[in-house]
Amino acid sequence: MNIHEFLASPPEASKRTGPHDRIVLSSRVRLARNLRGMSFPGWAKKPERIKALETVRPAVESLEQMSEAFSESMDNLTALDKQILVERHLISREHAAKNAGSGLVLNREESLCVMINEEDHLRMQSLRPGLQIKEAWQAIDQIDSLVEKKLDYAFSPTLGYLTACPTNLGTGIRVSAMLHLPALVISEQINQIIQAVNKLGLAVRGLYGEGTEALGNVFQVSNQMTLGELETDIVERLNKVLAQLIEHEENGRASLLENKPKVVFNQIGRAYGILANAHSISSKETMNLLSLFRLGIDLGLFPGTARSLVDELFLITQPAHLQRNYSEKLSADERDLLRSDMLRERLRSVSRPHTVPATPTSSKLDKPTE
Amino acid sequence: MNIHEFLASPPEASKRTGPHDRIVLSSRVRLARNLRGMSFPGWAKKPERIKALETVRPAVESLEQMSEAFSESMDNLTALDKQILVERHLISREHAAKNAGSGLVLNREESLCVMINEEDHLRMQSLRPGLQIKEAWQAIDQIDSLVEKKLDYAFSPTLGYLTACPTNLGTGIRVSAMLHLPALVISEQINQIIQAVNKLGLAVRGLYGEGTEALGNVFQVSNQMTLGELETDIVERLNKVLAQLIEHEENGRASLLENKPKVVFNQIGRAYGILANAHSISSKETMNLLSLFRLGIDLGLFPGTARSLVDELFLITQPAHLQRNYSEKLSADERDLLRSDMLRERLRSVSRPHTVPATPTSSKLDKPTE
Numbered sequence: 001m002n003i004h005e006f007l008a009s010p011p012e013a014s015k016r017t018g019p020h021d022r023i024v025l026s027s028r029v030r031l032a033r034n035l036r037g038m039s040f041p042g043w044a045k046k047p048e049r050i051k052a053l054e055t056v057r058p059a060v061e062s063l064e065q066m067s068e069a070f071s072e073s074m075d076n077l078t079a080l081d082k083q084i085l086v087e088r089h090l091i092s093r094e095h096a097a098k099n100a101g102s103g104l105v106l107n108r109e110e111s112l113c114v115m116i117n118e119e120d121h122l123r124m125q126s127l128r129p130g131l132q133i134k135e136a137w138q139a140i141d142q143i144d145s146l147v148e149k150k151l152d153y154a155f156s157p158t159l160g161y162l163t164a165c166p167t168n169l170g171t172g173i174r175v176s177a178m179l180h181l182p183a184l185v186i187s188e189q190i191n192q193i194i195q196a197v198n199k200l201g202l203a204v205r206g207l208y209g210e211g212t213e214a215l216g217n218v219f220q221v222s223n224q225m226t227l228g229e230l231e232t233d234i235v236e237r238l239n240k241v242l243a244q245l246i247e248h249e250e251n252g253r254a255s256l257l258e259n260k261p262k263v264v265f266n267q268i269g270r271a272y273g274i275l276a277n278a279h280s281i282s283s284k285e286t287m288n289l290l291s292l293f294r295l296g297i298d299l300g301l302f303p304g305t306a307r308s309l310v311d312e313l314f315l316i317t318q319p320a321h322l323q324r325n326y327s328e329k330l331s332a333d334e335r336d337l338l339r340s341d342m343l344r345e346r347l348r349s350v351s352r353p354h355t356v357p358a359t360p361t362s363s364k365l366d367k368p369t370e
Numbered sequence: 371m372n373i374h375e376f377l378a379s380p381p382e383a384s385k386r387t388g389p390h391d392r393i394v395l396s397s398r399v400r401l402a403r404n405l406r407g408m409s410f411p412g413w414a415k416k417p418e419r420i421k422a423l424e425t426v427r428p429a430v431e432s433l434e435q436m437s438e439a440f441s442e443s444m445d446n447l448t449a450l451d452k453q454i455l456v457e458r459h460l461i462s463r464e465h466a467a468k469n470a471g472s473g474l475v476l477n478r479e480e481s482l483c484v485m486i487n488e489e490d491h492l493r494m495q496s497l498r499p500g501l502q503i504k505e506a507w508q509a510i511d512q513i514d515s516l517v518e519k520k521l522d523y524a525f526s527p528t529l530g531y532l533t534a535c536p537t538n539l540g541t542g543i544r545v546s547a548m549l550h551l552p553a554l555v556i557s558e559q560i561n562q563i564i565q566a567v568n569k570l571g572l573a574v575r576g577l578y579g580e581g582t583e584a585l586g587n588v589f590q591v592s593n594q595m596t597l598g599e600l601e602t603d604i605v606e607r608l609n610k611v612l613a614q615l616i617e618h619e620e621n622g623r624a625s626l627l628e629n630k631p632k633v634v635f636n637q638i639g640r641a642y643g644i645l646a647n648a649h650s651i652s653s654k655e656t657m658n659l660l661s662l663f664r665l666g667i668d669l670g671l672f673p674g675t676a677r678s679l680v681d682e683l684f685l686i687t688q689p690a691h692l693q694r695n696y697s698e699k700l701s702a703d704e705r706d707l708l709r710s711d712m713l714r715e716r717l718r719s720v721s722r723p724h725t726v727p728a729t730p731t732s733s734k735l736d737k738p739t740e
Contacts, residue, residue, distance in 0.1 A: 262650055262707055263650075265649040266648055266710070269649050269714075270643075270648050273640075273646055273647035274643050274644065275643075276643055276722065277642055278636055278643070279632050279635040279636035279639050337632055340636070344639075352646065352647060353647065
């Protein structure tokens with residue numbers, strides 16, 4: 001199977017489960033690294049970028065962890081392939097715009113992904129379902145040590161790892177988690193929470209990172225500082241904040257269910273009703289309604305329906321994932337029709353919400369470990 | 371059974387069927403009459419209004435057609451009774467504001483209703499389901515002849531029947547029909563149609579008459595002129611225009627189904643999804659969604675579901691009809707919750723729309739007779 005076939009087949013990663021995946025969709029750690037003595041990708045002329053790519057790529061390919069990986073030059077990927085990679089959060093939008101001189105090494109589990117010549121020569125990422133930032137850190141730390149044996153990293157004894165943008169200088173680490181926080185949004189606590197998290201030196205962003213909207217009540221929380229702190233301390237600090245956010249969201253859900261059950265049932269019921277019966281629906285509306293449907297599953301309103309159904313739909317209703325099923329280029333209007341067809345079909349077997357929850361919420365049972 | 375009990379029991383009139391009730395919800399003819407030598411109700415002092423009431427009421431009560439009717443002084447009705455009468459289109463909002471000195475005679479079929487001391491001394495109305503304005507005219511004409519034998523009407527040989535407002539002078543007749551025109555609204559032809567109808571000397575109004583919104587895609591069409599034309603000509607002319615409107619609406623439905631089926635399915639599907647799953651819904655949203663649900667039934671998307679279900683819901687989800695089931699005064703928010711409970715319950719047995727219509731629309735079979 002080549003990468004085109006891989007990206008055209010149903011995504012498996014969305015079906016994997018992890019700790020606290022009621023609220024934490026995924027964890028990620030990425031490291032920014034550069035080659036000593038070579039211009040950063042944004043400054044390098046094309047021959048120099050190609051030279052960097054040709055240096056980095058075999059070093060990454062030769063890792064045992066990448067033995068079955070896809071290794072691609074970005075110009076070998078179609079626009080659709082790239083868009084699918086973005087929708088799966090495997091590459092950045094910026095990297096999707098790259099062509100010859102940039103590359104990608106991705107393992108089949110989609111748990112390791114290295115972007116070559118994105119903003120830095122290397123952006124190495126480890127991804128895990130649920131709350132597993134420690135595990136993600138350990139995995140990428142191991143990769144980094146192995147790569148460092150093969151490549152001469154740009155490193156300053158005083159500053160640490162050198163990076164194209166000073167915001168990554170030092171450790172080059174960005175630890176992040178995707179959180180599903182519908183209760184904090186519905187109860188209008190989210191802005192206050194975001195401010196509090198910001199004061200702890202962490203950034204809160206939308207679904208596709210910096211400057212994007214929080215579609216589907218999904219928020220990305222990550223460290224801001226990369227300098228003057230140990231990687232393990234950064235991981236530890238984020239872990240603590242995430243544990244608190246999980247608790248806030250769980251408390252928010254319990255409180256909504258106790259104090260405003262009708263508001264919750266109304267939003268979830270309408271979301272389900274529209275998802276199961278619309279004949280045209282945009283990607284944005286879909287995400288926002290799927291978020292409420294996911295909350296309904298978490299609250300026990302859809303007994304027998306697995307959370308993974310929503311997580312898969314969240315992915316496969318996005319534009320490029322929809323397009324990959326069709327040979328002709330679809331317009332946005334056509335996608336809206338096909339998206340609604342897919343949703344109606346997949347929700348056909350899901351019964352109307354049991355608005356007296358079948359089971360109590362697991363908020364008390366499902367506390368994060370620290 | 372007294373009138374309070376009658377108004378508190380389930381409305382039967384909405385279940386009756388009539389010709390062309392796919393599109394024409396109801397037909398009505400009302401006659402305005404006044405007593406000779408007595409001030410119009412708006413000018414009369416209270417003793418004179420009471421004298422008029424005491425003159426008119428027995429004359430109406432004694433009609434054979436009113437042998438089982440409710441005859442009430444308006445001060446004997448509660449605010450809730452009055453509001454229910456307004457929601458059933460039996461009395462005007464203006465009449466609902468009246469108290470001692472005004473009255474009401476209503477037969478049990480809700481097909482004859484006489485308001486006493488509304489704007490005129492008598493406002494006699496005949497109501498029929500579907501397109502039956504001729505039948506309604508004949509019924510009220512007969513009542514009028516019988517009443518005229520008992521009362522001395524204010525009549526001028528040159529002007530005809532005298533009325534409080536000159537817009538009713540002459541025949542005192544207002545012939546109207548309630549039309550459900552969702553296809554003309556969805557296809558954005560409605561404003562053009564309204565203008566054309568206006569040019570024919572007919573008025574097009576919203577659900578509750580003059581100056582009200584066209585909630586639920588329901589429009590009231592009526593004659594404007596009451597002077598210089600025979601009643602039968604007015605009835606005939608309106609009948610012709612209604613036949614054309616029915617045809618336009620049927621053509622609009624067929625055309626939407628042929629050219630924009632997804633637009634129609636999308637609106638109907640979403641309406642059904644929300645009605646069947648919301649946990650809070652306003653009266654206005656309910657009417658607009660029920661209109662689309664009704665269209666879906668007409669188009670064969672809900673085989674096995676009778677149109678009368680919608681017509682009943684259209685009535686019983688309105689504020690006063692909801693309130694009558696509860697002893698404590700409900701707030702608007704409480705009504706929104708109870709309305710959604712009622713809708714979910716009543717739609718529980720209605721399956722998701724068959725978006726490939728089970729039967730062709732009956733537009734070709736269901737042409738109005740002229």
